[in-house]
Amino acid sequence: xxxxxxxxxxxxxxxxxxxxxxxxxxxxxxxxxxxxxxxxxxxxxxxxxxxxxxxxxxxxxxxxxxxxxxxxxxxxxxxxxxxxxxxxxxxxxxxxxxxxxxxxxxxxxxxxxxxxxxxxxxxxxxxxxxxxxxxxxxxxxxxxxxxxxxxxx
Amino acid sequence: xxxxxxxxxxxxxxxxxxxxxxxxxxxxxxxxxxxxxxxxxxxxxxxxxxxxxxxxxxxxxxxxxxxxxxxxxxxxxxxxxxxxxxxxxxxxxxxxxxxxxxxxxxxxxxxxxxxxxxxxxxxxxxxxxxxxxxxxxxxxxxxxxxxxxxxxx
DNA sequence: ATAGATGCAAATGGTTTGCAGAGCT
DNA sequence: AGCTCTGCAAACCATTTGCATCTAT
Numbered sequence: 001x002x003x004x005x006x007x008x009x010x011x012x013x014x015x016x017x018x019x020x021x022x023x024x025x026x027x028x029x030x031x032x033x034x035x036x037x038x039x040x041x042x043x044x045x046x047x048x049x050x051x052x053x054x055x056x057x058x059x060x061x062x063x064x065x066x067x068x069x070x071x072x073x074x075x076x077x078x079x080x081x082x083x084x085x086x087x088x089x090x091x092x093x094x095x096x097x098x099x100x101x102x103x104x105x106x107x108x109x110x111x112x113x114x115x116x117x118x119x120x121x122x123x124x125x126x127x128x129x130x131x132x133x134x135x136x137x138x139x140x141x142x143x144x145x146x147x148x149x150x151x152x153x
Numbered sequence: 154x155x156x157x158x159x160x161x162x163x164x165x166x167x168x169x170x171x172x173x174x175x176x177x178x179x180x181x182x183x184x185x186x187x188x189x190x191x192x193x194x195x196x197x198x199x200x201x202x203x204x205x206x207x208x209x210x211x212x213x214x215x216x217x218x219x220x221x222x223x224x225x226x227x228x229x230x231x232x233x234x235x236x237x238x239x240x241x242x243x244x245x246x247x248x249x250x251x252x253x254x255x256x257x258x259x260x261x262x263x264x265x266x267x268x269x270x271x272x273x274x275x276x277x278x279x280x281x282x283x284x285x286x287x288x289x290x291x292x293x294x295x296x297x298x299x300x301x302x303x304x305x306x
Numbered sequence: 307a308t309a310g311a312t313g314c315a316a317a318t319g320g321t322t323t324g325c326a327g328a329g330c331t
Numbered sequence: 332a333g334c335t336c337t338g339c340a341a342a343c344c345a346t347t348t349g350c351a352t353c354t355a356t
Contacts, residue, residue, distance in 0.1 A: 054338040123291035131284040138276035207313040
C-alpha cells in the first residue's frame with residue numbers, strides 16, 4: 001500500500017495541483033491524530049509546529065485531503081465539521097455518548113450488508129454512508145441515576 | 154394519540170412556556186410539509202401566511218418543536234440544518250442520491266436490532282441514531298453513463 | 307401583574323473567498 | 332514563466348442573541 005504522502009502526491013499530480021511544505025505538514029500532523037479534529041483544532045496544532053501557516057490553508061487542505069480520500073468528514077451534529085484520517089483505516093461508524101462525548105468506533109458486517117441490500121432494492125448503488133448511534137455509556141448512566149441533589153443546607 | 158397541537162401545548166405547559174399565535178402557525182405550516190425544510194425555507198412559507206412573523210421566531214420555534222419531539226433535526230451534510238415532522242411518523246433513515254438530491258425514507262428492522270445489540274455490547278443504551286446512505290439512484294447512474302460531451306461544434 | 311415571547315437588527319462563529327505576493331514544476 | 336498556493340483580512344451565511352415591546356396566563 002502506498003504511503004499517505006504518496007497518495008496525496010499522486011492525487012495532486014493527477015489534478016495538476018502542487019505539493020507544498022504546508023500540505024505536507026498538515027497531512028503529517030493530521031495523520032498523527034487519532035481523534036476527530038475540527039479544522040480549528042487542527043489549525044491550533046499546526047501553529048505549534050509552524051506559526052506561519054494560515055488558517056485558510058488548513059481549511060483548504062482538509063478539503064483536499066477529503067477529495068484525495070485521505071480524510072473523511074464526520075458530523076456529530078454539534079455544528080462543527082470534524083475530520084478523521086482515512087488512510088489505511090477500515091470503514092467504521094460511531095457510537096457517541098451524549099453524556100460525556102465519548103466516541104467509540106464500531107463496524108458491523110451484518111449492518112453493512114443490509115445497507116447494500118436496502119439500497120439495491122431502491123435502485124441505488126451506494127458510495128458511502130454515515131451511521132451515528134447516540135446514547136449513554138455505562139458511566140454516564142450511573143452518574144445520572146444518582147438522586148438529584150437539592151441545594152444542600 | 155394526542156393531536157400535535159396538544160402535544161405542543163402539553164410540552165409548553167410542562168415547561169411553563171406559553172402558547173402563542175406564532176407557535177401555532179409555525180407548527181401548522183411545518184406539519185403540512187412532507188419535505189425536509191430548513192429554517193429559512195420554513196420561514197419563507199410562514200411569511201406568505203403572516204409576513205409579520207420574524208425569522209428568529211421560526212428558528213426558536215423549530216428548536217422548541219424538536220424538544221417537544223414534534224420535529225427532528227436532520228443533517229444532510231450540506232451545511233444547512235433541516236427539520237422533519239416527527240408527529241405520528243415512524244422512525245426511519247435516509248437514502249440520498251448524490252446526483253439529484255432525491256431522498257428516500259428507509260427503515261430496516263434487522264439494522265435497528267443490530268444497532269441495539271452493538272450498543273449494548275459496548276455498555277451503551279441508545280436514545281437515537283442517524284443513518285444516511287449516500288449513492289446514486291437509477292436515473293442518475295444512467296445519466297452519468299452517457300459519454301461525456303465535448304463542446305459541440 | 308409578570309414571566310415569557312416577539313421582531314428587529316446586530317452579533318456570532320465556522321467556513322469561504324479575493325487578492326497580492328510567493329512557490330512549484 | 333506560468334499557473335498554483337499562501338496568508339491575510341474581509342466576506343459569507345446560517346444561526347443566535349440583546350433589547351425594548353408586547354402578550355398569554
